[in-house]
Amino acid sequence: MSLVPCRACGHKVDTSALTCPECGATDPGHKISRQQRNAIGFFVQLAVILALLSWGSWYVWNTVIPKARELITKPAQEAPAASRQSAQ
Numbered sequence: 001m002s003l004v005p006c007r008a009c010g011h012k013v014d015t016s017a018l019t020c021p022e023c024g025a026t027d028p029g030h031k032i033s034r035q036q037r038n039a040i041g042f043f044v045q046l047a048v049i050l051a052l053l054s055w056g057s058w059y060v061w062n063t064v065i066p067k068a069r070e071l072i073t074k075p076a077q078e079a080p081a082a083s084r085q086s087a088q
């Protein structure tokens with residue numbers, strides 16, 4: 001139980017107070033509101049997801065696609081000349 005100045009109006013409020021009794025600000029004892037914290041958490045998750053997606057697409061582009069292309073083109077090279085024209 002300690003009193004801190006409200007983030008919005010400076011009125012002394014308890015750190016555990018959900019709203020400021022003076023101005024009604026949410027989480028007055030914290031530097032950022034719960035909504036801001038949720039928004040930051042959301043953007044952190046978004047950044048992690050985007051990083052994973054970009055890494056995943058890079059990985060697919062550089063390892064899976066060349067391997068798949070190899071698998072697709074190899075049988076064509078062994079096949080007779082008639083079916084080879086699509087590969088080259």
Ligand SMILES: [Zn+2]
Binds near residue numbers: 006009022
């Ligand atoms: Zn206040």
